[in-house]
Amino acid sequence: MSALKAIFYLCSISALVSITDLSLTKCAALVFIIYLVTGGWQYLLVVCLTLPRDAMSLCRFLTARLFMCQQKSRNATVPQLFQKNVRKHPSKIMFYHESKNWTFKEIDELSNRIGNCFLELGFHPGEEIALLMESRPEFVAIWLGLAKVGIVAALINSHQRQKSLLHSITIVNCKALIFENSFISVVQEIVPELNQQRSLQYFCYGNYDPTIVSAKPLHDLITESSPETPSYINKGNFTDRLYYIYTSGTTGLPKAAIIKHCRYLWMGSALKFMLNLKDDEIIYTTIPLYHLAGGTVGTCQCVVFGNSMAIRHKFSASNFWKDCIKWNCTAAQYIGEVCRYLLAQPENPADHSHKVRVIFGNGLRPGIWKEFKNRFRIRQIGEFYGSTEGNANITVAMGNAPFDFTKFLKDMRQTLPSFSIPVFLRIVNNVDSTSTYKLSKSKYQKEGFDPQIVQDPLYYLNSVEKTYSPLDANAFRKIISGEVKL
Numbered sequence: 001m002s003a004l005k006a007i008f009y010l011c012s013i014s015a016l017v018s019i020t021d022l023s024l025t026k027c028a029a030l031v032f033i034i035y036l037v038t039g040g041w042q043y044l045l046v047v048c049l050t051l052p053r054d055a056m057s058l059c060r061f062l063t064a065r066l067f068m069c070q071q072k073s074r075n076a077t078v079p080q081l082f083q084k085n086v087r088k089h090p091s092k093i094m095f096y097h098e099s100k101n102w103t104f105k106e107i108d109e110l111s112n113r114i115g116n117c118f119l120e121l122g123f124h125p126g127e128e129i130a131l132l133m134e135s136r137p138e139f140v141a142i143w144l145g146l147a148k149v150g151i152v153a154a155l156i157n158s159h160q161r162q163k164s165l166l167h168s169i170t171i172v173n174c175k176a177l178i179f180e181n182s183f184i185s186v187v188q189e190i191v192p193e194l195n196q197q198r199s200l201q202y203f204c205y206g207n208y209d210p211t212i213v214s215a216k217p218l219h220d221l222i223t224e225s226s227p228e229t230p231s232y233i234n235k236g237n238f239t240d241r242l243y244y245i246y247t248s249g250t251t252g253l254p255k256a257a258i259i260k261h262c263r264y265l266w267m268g269s270a271l272k273f274m275l276n277l278k279d280d281e282i283i284y285t286t287i288p289l290y291h292l293a294g295g296t297v298g299t300c301q302c303v304v305f306g307n308s309m310a311i312r313h314k315f316s317a318s319n320f321w322k323d324c325i326k327w328n329c330t331a332a333q334y335i336g337e338v339c340r341y342l343l344a345q346p347e348n349p350a351d352h353s354h355k356v357r358v359i360f361g362n363g364l365r366p367g368i369w370k371e372f373k374n375r376f377r378i379r380q381i382g383e384f385y386g387s388t389e390g391n392a393n394i395t396v397a398m399g400n401a402p403f404d405f406t407k408f409l410k411d412m413r414q415t416l417p418s419f420s421i422p423v424f425l426r427i428v429n430n431v432d433s434t435s436t437y438k439l440s441k442s443k444y445q446k447e448g449f450d451p452q453i454v455q456d457p458l459y460y461l462n463s464v465e466k467t468y469s470p471l472d473a474n475a476f477r478k479i480i481s482g483e484v485k486l
Contacts, residue, residue, distance in 0.1 A: 057274070064273040068266055077236040077261045078303060079148045082108070083229065085306040094302055095137035096282075096310040096327045102137045104306075109227040110138065114145025117218075117225040121201075123175065125150025125232060128244070130169045132156045132179040132187070135289040135313040138205065140299055142178060143243050149232045153243040155290040157254065158183070160246075166190045167253045170197055171419055172244055178218060181206030188213050238262050245292055251441045259296060267292075268300020275358055275382045277301060277331060282308045284329040284356070286315035286338070293335050293361060317341040321350040321376070329354065334361035339372050352377045360384065405459065405468040423486055424449045425459040425468055451476050461486060 012031050020027070036044065071081075090105035123129070129146060131153045133139045143153035154172050156165065165186070169177060179187050181204055191213060194200060202215035242261045246254040271277070283301055287294030289311075301307040310327040312319070320342055324332060338361070352375075360382035364372065373381060412421050426444065451458055451473050458471035463485060469475065478484040 060273045060276065061270075064266075064269050067269050067273065068262070071265055072238055072262070075238045076265075077147070077233075077238065077240065078242055078264055079111075079144060079233050079236065081265075081304045082144065083233070085303075088306065092306070093308050095140070096308065097137050097313075107137060107141050107144070108229075110141040110222070111145035111148060112227050112229055113222040113225040114142050115147075115149040115151075115230045115232075116228070117222045118146065118151060118176075119149050119230065119232075120225060121221075123149075123151055125235075126152070128152045128154055128172045128174045129176045129178060130154045130156050130172075130174040132158060132165075132177065132183050133205065134158055134180060134182065135285075135287075135294065135311055137311065139289045140303070142205075144303065147236075147242055149230050150236060150240070152241045154256065155243055155245050155295060157246055157248070157290050158288065160249070160254065161186060162189055164249050164254055166194060166197075168246055168256070169194065169200075171254075172256050172417075173198075173419075174200065176201040176203060178203045178205060179215075180204075181208040184208050184212050187215075236261070245290060245295065252445060259292075264296055264300060265304060267297050268304055271297050271360065271382070271384070272301060272305055275360055275380065277305075277307070277358070279306060281331045282310060282327060282329045284310045284312075284320075284324050284327065284332040286312045286320070287333050287335050287361070291335070293333060298333055315341075317345050321348070321354050321356075324354040324356050325350060330357055332356050332359045334359055334364065336363040339364045340368060343368055343372055343375065347375075351375060358382065406466070409461070409467055421461070423461045424471065426454065427457040427459075449476070 012034075022030070070076075086104045086108045090108075091103050093101045094104045094107050095102040118129070129151055131139070131142055133142070143155065146153045152172075154168065154174055156168050160168055169190075177187065177200060179202070184204065187202070191202075202213055203218040203221070204213070204215040205218045208215065208217075239260055239262055242259050242264050244256040245259055246256055248254070281301070283298060285294050285298045287298065289295040289299065298309065302309045310323060310329055312323055315338065316323075317338075320332075323329070354376075356376075356378060358380040359378050362384055364381065364383055369381070372378070409421070426449065431441070431444075447454055449458055449460070449471060451471055459468040460471045460475065460479065462469040471479075475484065479486065
């Protein structure tokens, strides 16, 4: 019911009381009957039908908020919460992968060796190390081990090559690169240019030929390190950086997004409590672990909440349900067109021989929702949009006050890393978006910042005046000629 309608009915009740001898209760009842007869019953029916669902959702949301408040008050970090699970059930399977199972204790010891190893090699808390690896349990163990000693991992998209890969490593000032041996030829392509830009240490996980890339054997190094928990684990903070993930690069070069401990916990806990995931769930994922959905929302259920996860490093429509049966999975993740690919497969007894009761992710189209649910007998589907840089939870005050560029720059320097501060600004009324709700920036990239081409207001970062100055034809000419340094 709109506010205007509510005011109208209240005024009607007041008018009836004043012009008739009816009591307030009778007048209210009469107006309510009129409201129902004139179509209000439809709204009331919707309220009654959705109230149980909304009440349940509110309860689960408040549970998630309570969990976050507790972790904030304890200044908890992801490694600290993981240690609780290790102490609680060290022998429980944490990861199923190919033919090997990894217990919580095994992942804990491997991550401890990783953290201790890099401390011994001279790395310090707060530094960044890039990680290029396929989805496998060691992927989680490595970033978790680095996090235990305060080192921030940059989770590189394993499909990146050459320019985009080089950009991802250098944009966050990585001091080292850890790569799986299957990527040695990929790394070889960028080593010459990478070495020209900075001094970087290379670590290869698995057997490799050192004549191809001069790297240190990570597997040998960690076997010599202590499996004991690093003492630094108690020095981290709730709001510290945990790792970086990257945008896909479909509208330009990949951009690094910071995932803090608190953000990792919020994303994972929101999913757990809103979908009411149980502590004994076995979750199946084919989503890359460098991706937000698989690497944050998915792994949080294991690292923080003690669930088990079955990992397949590459999606296979024909083996999806067979894998779920093999590992007794009760939950599964999807993304994009995964559900459509599964529906396109010929019907198979495995379609409904599995134990999966809930499947969650984003990208399930409304047109195939019911067909997917009925064919595969899924009781619950959780569709969400895991926006890394989403702003749906902010409020913006309306107003037309003059924009303070000096304060804007100061605020950015306090909250953003230096590489994220824009040199040029273009003021537009709106920006088109892609089908996945990402900004469509190709047109703007082609136009550049030439004021003779672009009609929108342009500004550049004036290093002398420490603010953004209007970019007119004269200023543009000086920048191009090198007279003005950026």
